Amino acid sequence: MYSQTEILKEPEINSSNSAEGELVINIGPQHPATHGVLHLVVTLNGETVKKVEPHLGYIHRSIEKMCESLSYRQFIYVTSRMDYLSAHVNNHACAMTVEKAMQIEVPTRAQYIRVIMDELTRIASHELWWGALAMDLGAFTPFFYAFRERETINDIMEQTCGARLTMNYMVPGGVMADIHPSFQQKVKDFIKLFKSNIDEYDELVTGSVIFQSRMKGVGCLSKEDAISYGCTGPVARGSGVHCDIRKIYPYEIYKQVEFNEIIETAGDSFSRYLVRIKEMKESIKIIEQLIDNIPEGDYQAKTKAVLKLPKGEFYTRVETARGELGVYIVSEGGTTPYRIKFRSPGFSNLSALDHMVRGSKIGDLMATMGTLDLVIPDIDR
């Protein structure tokens, strides 16, 4: 373990800024527990965490700047590389912004396909999070249980969209291709498999006494703090904040489907865990309502070959697996955007980490970070 941590040698940190007996260590950027190139500068007193300072920028690819030189059809594929676990939802947000600006009417069939794909992505993302969280706590096998179901979703994606992770399936005006003839049957098979296997998750992890004592009462975030730090998604809903974009600002056909917004009020790591587990079941409910009722029709609206947005500013938000993703486009009327800004959910959720773990032990730091469900390329962009 010693080789992975390195004592900072800068004199001003060790002498003036930190008190007697405090130790500043770097966790990351190359550390298996941070799930990517996240660099945490942690001030410790013994095993107690005094301060956590995330350092970003190790995977900054300047996606926002890159998008300024790409056309409105081309820039969507780059956004798959931000939050790669909910690539569909990122593409969806971008496509929706362009449609909103150009006032393109999306066919109902495309809307159904989009929502089903979004929810499948949400389940796949939460599956991976569940496995990775258990791995953070030292349980290795749940990762493989989670990947068993996730693999089924990936196969469905591969068959219909052509790729497993970076699909680039949503285009302005609809979806890129019609669903595969066996898509509906495969999704139904997946729902059956998932329903019989989700109980195993509870048996293996949720009910386990070791897991509960690592989660309950750890990493508490009050409702007020969640709002003031700008947390969204399951992190905020675990603290009792009503913030599901699918409910507050329904887009596409979310208004027509029945589902519950999962809210837990305890605010600790375990309630964030429960929110995600229950959300998977809600997503299954949404897919079940839609999968048999996909209407006939076009899967893509007729659009011009070269898209030109009118002059102005456009903003859309969607609910990804991690929280609220906002896409803000400033257009000068040309074929490329003047400025693009992405409001990523991971960045705001990470900012609350310091507040959540102060005073807890260093082992709980990793457990709490696991419940935030961080995807580093989403934070850095």
Place this chain on the structure above:
Amino acid sequence: MFLKEYLSDIYHATKSLLTGMKRTGYYFVHPKEIITEQYPDNRETLKMADRFRGEVIMPHDANNEHACTGCTACELACPNATIKIITKFDVTPEGKKKKALDTFVYHLELCTMCNLCVEACPTDAIKMGQNFEHSVYDRSMLLKKLNKPGSKIREGVE
């Protein structure tokens, strides 16, 4: 009262651990339910999905003819400058000059398999291939010419 709670805690803790172990034990004695595929060993039977995007290919028919007119729509659609179309001028039997494809240069090392070029193609001359085993020893081997030597455009494709 304290003793009762203490014992009940121990009972529930042991029960929760045993429930988890039971699930693990089930898969230990049911190896047929394991779904892992051993990749290099199953290469003969491994079949990728029809729409899987592995690389851009240009299908040629039996007469070594393709459908590319050299219109550069794919080149314009590509976000990464993966495709470079080099055109030439053919002389038609009537004596007129006609623009035609000379070389379809495809940089596989730059390609992100976004499918935008295939979407943009007006004559369906290119499509996505299923081959995904692209590793080579030298980067220059990833630069490909998609039209076969001596190939020409199919009759009737405009």
